[in-house]
Amino acid sequence: xxxxxxxxxxxxxxxYENKVKANIEKIIENRKLHxxxxxxxxxxxxxxxxxxxTRKEVQKKLFPGYVLVKMLMNDDTWxxxxxxxxxxxxxxxxxxxxxxxxxxxxxxxxxxxxxxxNIEIGETVKVTDGPFEGSVGVVKExxxxxxxxxxxxxxxxxxxxxxxxFTSMEKI
Numbered sequence: 232x233x234x235x236x237x238x239x240x241x242x243x244x245x246x247y248e249n250k251v252k253a254n255i256e257k258i259i260e261n262r263k264l265h266x267x268x269x270x271x272x273x274x275x276x277x278x279x280x281x282x283x284x285t286r287k288e289v290q291k292k293l294f295p296g297y298v299l300v301k302m303l304m305n306d307d308t309w310x311x312x313x314x315x316x317x318x319x320x321x322x323x324x325x326x327x328x329x330x331x332x333x334x335x336x337x338x339x340x341x342x343x344x345x346x347x348x349n350i351e352i353g354e355t356v357k358v359t360d361g362p363f364e365g366s367v368g369v370v371k372e373x374x375x376x377x378x379x380x381x382x383x384x385x386x387x388x389x390x391x392x393x394x395x396x397f398t399s400m401e402k403i
Contacts (some may be wrong), residue, residue, distance in 0.1 A: 236269050237330035239312075240322035241298045247317035248273045253299050254315045265375075267308050270301040274339070293339075297322070304328060348373075348380075348397045356382060360399035367403065368393070 243251045255271045258264070274293035279286055302308045309328070312318060322330035350356060350370055358366045361386055370390060372381035378397045383390045 235301050236267075236301045238301050238336055239301055239313060239328050239330055240294075241300050241306065242319045242322055243296055243298055243318065245265050245296050248292060248296070248298050251315060251317040254317065255298075255300065255312060258311055258315065261402065262311070264311065266303075268300060268302040268307070268311070270299075272299050274299060299331075306328070350380065350400075350402050355403045356380075356400045357403050358382075358384070358395060358400050361395070363395075364392060 241251070252271045252273050255268065259268050259271075274297075275290045276293045277288050278291045280289050281287075300312055302312070309321075311319065312365060320326075323329035350373070352370050354370050356368060356370055358364050358368070363386075366384045366386075368382040368384040370380050371383055374380065379394050380397065380399070380400070381392050382395055384393050385391075386393075
């Protein structure tokens with residue numbers, strides 16, 4: 232692949248950001264476009280909210296109405312993303328999407344660093360974070376584009392597939 236994937240901003244209907252992200256990821260799976268559309272994110276940031284006298288940290292969308300997509304721009308990928316339900320178009324003049332520059336991505340304060348793991352299917356891992364912390368399981372699937380793995384954990388005596396972030400586990 233001579234050309235590197237670039238980040239593009241996709242405009243969506245308000246409130247449809249997560250649906251659009253899920254729809255694009257489903258299309259990537261179905262059409263096997265992992266090498267052309269590598270990442271889809273809805274940028275979030277933490278906000279302290281106060282309700283009924285209690286403070287709570289919640290995740291809010293950084294750019295409501297927008298989704299960031301890292302992809303190789305060609306007719307096929309443009310068509311797939313542009314015709315995803317909930318998408319109104321790419322950000323850019325006319326019908327020509329303009330990729331974000333590395334400076335723009337950095338200025339947004341978005342951490343878009345891709346985490347790589349040295350784990351393969353069939354290896355045993357230990358959960359280091361979250362509700363299953365301390366659990367041990369076997370890796371069944373690796374999803375580089377989502378930076379997650381599916382691990383079979385023993386929950387209540389049954390093998391249960393659980394999706395974990397790359398950062399919330401370690402190889403045993």
